[in-house]
Amino acid sequence: MDAGLLQQMLIGALLGLSVSLPLRCGQLSLATPGFFAIGGTVAALLSTRIPAFAGTGATSPLPALLLEMGLGGLLAGLLAWAIGGTVLRLRGIYLAIATIALVEILRVITLNLPFTGGALGIFGIPQPFATASGYAGFTLVLLALVCWLCARLEQLRLGRAMAAIRDDELAAACVGIDTAAVKLNAFVLSALLAGVTGALAAHFLNSWNAKVGSFDASITTLAFVVFGGSRTWLGPVIGGLVLTALPELLRPVGDLRLIVFGLVILLGPVLFPQGLITPQALHGLGHGLLGFGQQLRGYGHQLLERASGPRRP
Amino acid sequence: MAGPFRLQRRTEPSARTGIGLGGRQLSALSLALLGSALALGGCGGPDPEQQPVNLSQGVPLGAVLAMSGNANVYGQDQNTGLNLALAEVNGKGGINGKPLALKIEDSGSDEPGANAAFTLQINRGVLALIGPTLSQQAFSADPIAQRRRVPVVAPSNTATGIPEIGHFISRVSAQSSVIAPLSIAKALQLNPGIRRAAVFYAQDDAYSSAETTIFQQALTAKGLKPVTVQRTQLNDQDFQTQITAALQQKPDLVVLSLQAVDGGNMIRQLRELGYKGAIVVGNGMNTPNIYPICQKYCDGILIAQAYSPELKSPANRAFLRRFQASQGGAIPPQLTAQAWTALQVLAEALQRLDRRQPLQQSNLAEARQALMAEILSGTYQTPLGEIRFTPEGEVIQKDFFVAQVRMDPGGKSGRFALLP
The missing domain is CATH 3.40.50.2300 (Response regulator)
Structure with a gap:
C-alpha cells in the first residue's frame, strides 16, 4: 500500500474518533468538518504567511507543525467551548441541524474573509516531511496516542459520566452528574481533535479551501462512525480507515467502483447494525491478541527447552 | 433520551464499567495496529525510478x-x-x-x-x-x-x-487572464454605446471567483467600472434576488463567470425578467451543454474561446x-x-x-x-x-477566438459562431 493512502486513512480515523466523542454521551454533532477546517486554515495561514513557520517555503520545520497543531486545536476548542453551552441545549436531530449550520457558517465566513483566499483557498503550503511515509509515521504516533487516551477515557470519571448520559441522561443527572458540563467537555475534546487533525491535513494536502468543511464532509465522517461502530474507540478508527481506503482499493473494479463502495456503505449497517466493532468484538479481539502473544511465548519457551535439552544431564 | 442520536441499542449489561480493556490488551492492540501499518507502509525492493522505463505494455x-x-x-x-x-x-x-x-x-x-x-x-x-x-x-x-x-x-x-x-x-x-478580456473588447466593438456593466459570479466556486477578478479588471481598464457585482452560489437555481438588484442599476452589459448549469439558468432568468442588453460569459459556459438549459435565450451571448471548431x-x-x-x-x-x-x-x-x-x-x-x-x-x-x-511551462497560444452563440429557430440546439 502507498504511504499517501495510509496517511489519508489515518486522517479519516482521527476524524472518526472526533465524531465519536460527542456520540459517547449521546450527542449527534456533525460539526467535526467545521473544526477540521479551522485547524487547517490556521496551519495554512501561519505556514504561508509567517516566515518562521514557512521555513524555506518548500519545507517547514517540525516544531512549527507542532505549534500549528496546538494553535489549530486550541482555536477550534475555544470556539466549541464558546458556543457549546448554547448549542448543546438542543438534542438529537435539532443538535445535528444546529451543527450542520455551524459548519455552513464557518464555510461562508472562510469564503468571504479577505485573507483566506476565497473559493480558491490557500495553496503552496510548505512540507514538514519530505515523503508521505514521514507523514504517515507521524500521524500513526498521533493516532496511537489518541486511541490510548480514548481507551483510558472509558475508565476515567469523565468517560463513565459520558456513558451514563448516553444510556439515560435523566438518571445520570439524578445521581449528581453535571450533564451540561460533561457534554460540553466531550464537544470541546471533539473540536480539539478535529482542529489538530486539520492542521496536519493542510500540510499533507498542499492546499486548503472552504470545500473541506462542507455538509458532504459531515456525512462522510458520520459514516465512519456508523460503519465502524460508536461504542468503542476502535470502531470509528476502523470505520475511518476502511471507508477512506475502499474507493482507492476498488480501482481495479473500474467504473463500478463507486457502485461497489455505495453497496458496502449500504450493507455495512444492514449486516452490522451496531457497526463492525462492538464492545464484545473488541474484548474478544483484545483477548485473542493477548492469547496469541502468550502462545508465541509458550512456543518460544518450548523451543528454548528443546534447544537446551541435550545438554541436560 | 430517545431519537436518532442513539445509533446503537444497549445490548449488554457490561456498560457498568465502560468497555474494559486492560492495559496489556490495549498495548497489544496498539502494537498490532502499529506493526501492520508499518508493514503496509514500508515496501522494500530496488528504486523503480532507477530502473529502465517499462515499455512492455507500450x-x-x-x-x-x-x-x-x-x-x-x-x-x-x-x-x-x-x-x-x-x-x-x-x-x-x-x-x-x-x-x-x-x-x-x-x-x-x-x-x-x-x-x-x-x-x-x-x-x-x-x-x-x-x-x-x-x-x-x-x-x-x-x-x-x-x-x-x-x-x-x-x-x-x-x-x-x-x-x-x-x-x-x-x-x-x-489562463483566464489572457482569454477573458477579449470578449469584453469584442462586446464594446459591437456596441460602442455600452456604459453600465453588471457582473455576476459564484463566490463558492474557484473558477468563477478567479475569472471574475479578471473580467472586472478588464472592464475597469476599458473605463467601465462595474455598476454592481452580484454573488451567487454554485448550486443556486433561482437568481431573482440578484437579477432584480442588478436590473435596478440599468446595466447595458452583463458579464457572467458561472458554470454551465447555473450560468444557463442565469441567462434564462435574466431574459425572462426583461434584460435586453449584451451578455458576455466566461470559460465555464464554453460548452454546447448550455443549449438545452437556456435554449432560445442563449442566442447572442458572447464568449472568448481558446478553441474554435471553425479553425481551418x-x-x-x-x-x-x-x-x-x-x-x-x-x-x-x-x-x-x-x-x-x-x-x-x-x-x-x-x-x-x-x-x-x-x-x-x-x-x-x-x-x-x-x-x-x-x-x-x-x-x-x-x-x-x-x-x-514559456520556460515556466505556461502555454503561448497564437490564436484566440470570440464567438457568438446562434441558436436554431427551434431553440433546441445552436453553435458558437466565430466572430471576425
Missing part, C-alpha cells in the same frame, strides 16, 4: 480526470479527447513504432482523490501525467508530481499560478474528423480539443526524445527529466492552433 502515460463528482461533465469531455488522440497517435505508428499506453484514472472532483490518483499513476511508472481537471485539484496534486519529478501537462487548469508550482508543471489551457488547419481537421466520426457529427467542445492537445504535445515530445535518446536506454528518472525539457522546447501544430511554452 510507452506508459497516465491521465487523471474528474470522471465522478460535480465536475464529471468536464472529465467526460476530456476523456473523449484523450481517447481520440490516443487512437490518432497509435494509428500513425505511436512513438516511433512503439504504441502509447495511456491509463486514465478517476480523481473524483476533490483534492484527496486527485492526490491519490496522481500517486497511483506515478507509482505505476508513467513517464508523464495529464490532468487534473480542476485548478483546485492541481494546487493539491501537482506538488506531488513536482516533488517526484514527473512531467505534468494540464489540459484544463486556467487559474493563475499553476505552472509556477514547479518546473515539471505545464499547461495547454490558456490540418490539425483541427484531423481532430474534427475523428470527433465527428465517433460522436455522430456533433461539434467538439473546447475541453475535448484541449485534452487532445495535451496528449498530442506529449506524443510529439516523446517522439523527438526517443529519436535523440532511445527510451529503452534511459532509466525512468532520466527519461522523465529529459521529457520535460523536450515538452518545453517544442512548437506544436494542434487543434487549438500553434502553441509553444
Whole structure:
C-alpha cells in the first residue's frame, strides 16, 4: 500500500474518533468538518504567511507543525467551548441541524474573509516531511496516542459520566452528574481533535479551501462512525480507515467502483447494525491478541527447552 | 433520551464499567495496529525510478480526470479527447513504432482523490501525467508530481499560478487572464454605446471567483467600472434576488463567470425578467451543454474561446474528423480539443526524445527529466492552433477566438459562431 493512502486513512480515523466523542454521551454533532477546517486554515495561514513557520517555503520545520497543531486545536476548542453551552441545549436531530449550520457558517465566513483566499483557498503550503511515509509515521504516533487516551477515557470519571448520559441522561443527572458540563467537555475534546487533525491535513494536502468543511464532509465522517461502530474507540478508527481506503482499493473494479463502495456503505449497517466493532468484538479481539502473544511465548519457551535439552544431564 | 442520536441499542449489561480493556490488551492492540501499518507502509525492493522505463505494455502515460463528482461533465469531455488522440497517435505508428499506453484514472472532483490518483499513476511508472481537471485539484496534486519529478501537462487548469508550482508543471489551457478580456473588447466593438456593466459570479466556486477578478479588471481598464457585482452560489437555481438588484442599476452589459448549469439558468432568468442588453460569459459556459438549459435565450451571448471548431488547419481537421466520426457529427467542445492537445504535445515530445535518446536506454528518472525539457522546447501544430511554452511551462497560444452563440429557430440546439 502507498504511504499517501495510509496517511489519508489515518486522517479519516482521527476524524472518526472526533465524531465519536460527542456520540459517547449521546450527542449527534456533525460539526467535526467545521473544526477540521479551522485547524487547517490556521496551519495554512501561519505556514504561508509567517516566515518562521514557512521555513524555506518548500519545507517547514517540525516544531512549527507542532505549534500549528496546538494553535489549530486550541482555536477550534475555544470556539466549541464558546458556543457549546448554547448549542448543546438542543438534542438529537435539532443538535445535528444546529451543527450542520455551524459548519455552513464557518464555510461562508472562510469564503468571504479577505485573507483566506476565497473559493480558491490557500495553496503552496510548505512540507514538514519530505515523503508521505514521514507523514504517515507521524500521524500513526498521533493516532496511537489518541486511541490510548480514548481507551483510558472509558475508565476515567469523565468517560463513565459520558456513558451514563448516553444510556439515560435523566438518571445520570439524578445521581449528581453535571450533564451540561460533561457534554460540553466531550464537544470541546471533539473540536480539539478535529482542529489538530486539520492542521496536519493542510500540510499533507498542499492546499486548503472552504470545500473541506462542507455538509458532504459531515456525512462522510458520520459514516465512519456508523460503519465502524460508536461504542468503542476502535470502531470509528476502523470505520475511518476502511471507508477512506475502499474507493482507492476498488480501482481495479473500474467504473463500478463507486457502485461497489455505495453497496458496502449500504450493507455495512444492514449486516452490522451496531457497526463492525462492538464492545464484545473488541474484548474478544483484545483477548485473542493477548492469547496469541502468550502462545508465541509458550512456543518460544518450548523451543528454548528443546534447544537446551541435550545438554541436560 | 430517545431519537436518532442513539445509533446503537444497549445490548449488554457490561456498560457498568465502560468497555474494559486492560492495559496489556490495549498495548497489544496498539502494537498490532502499529506493526501492520508499518508493514503496509514500508515496501522494500530496488528504486523503480532507477530502473529502465517499462515499455512492455507500450510507452506508459497516465491521465487523471474528474470522471465522478460535480465536475464529471468536464472529465467526460476530456476523456473523449484523450481517447481520440490516443487512437490518432497509435494509428500513425505511436512513438516511433512503439504504441502509447495511456491509463486514465478517476480523481473524483476533490483534492484527496486527485492526490491519490496522481500517486497511483506515478507509482505505476508513467513517464508523464495529464490532468487534473480542476485548478483546485492541481494546487493539491501537482506538488506531488513536482516533488517526484514527473512531467505534468494540464489540459484544463486556467487559474493563475499553476505552472509556477514547479518546473515539471505545464499547461495547454490558456489562463483566464489572457482569454477573458477579449470578449469584453469584442462586446464594446459591437456596441460602442455600452456604459453600465453588471457582473455576476459564484463566490463558492474557484473558477468563477478567479475569472471574475479578471473580467472586472478588464472592464475597469476599458473605463467601465462595474455598476454592481452580484454573488451567487454554485448550486443556486433561482437568481431573482440578484437579477432584480442588478436590473435596478440599468446595466447595458452583463458579464457572467458561472458554470454551465447555473450560468444557463442565469441567462434564462435574466431574459425572462426583461434584460435586453449584451451578455458576455466566461470559460465555464464554453460548452454546447448550455443549449438545452437556456435554449432560445442563449442566442447572442458572447464568449472568448481558446478553441474554435471553425479553425481551418490540418490539425483541427484531423481532430474534427475523428470527433465527428465517433460522436455522430456533433461539434467538439473546447475541453475535448484541449485534452487532445495535451496528449498530442506529449506524443510529439516523446517522439523527438526517443529519436535523440532511445527510451529503452534511459532509466525512468532520466527519461522523465529529459521529457520535460523536450515538452518545453517544442512548437506544436494542434487543434487549438500553434502553441509553444514559456520556460515556466505556461502555454503561448497564437490564436484566440470570440464567438457568438446562434441558436436554431427551434431553440433546441445552436453553435458558437466565430466572430471576425
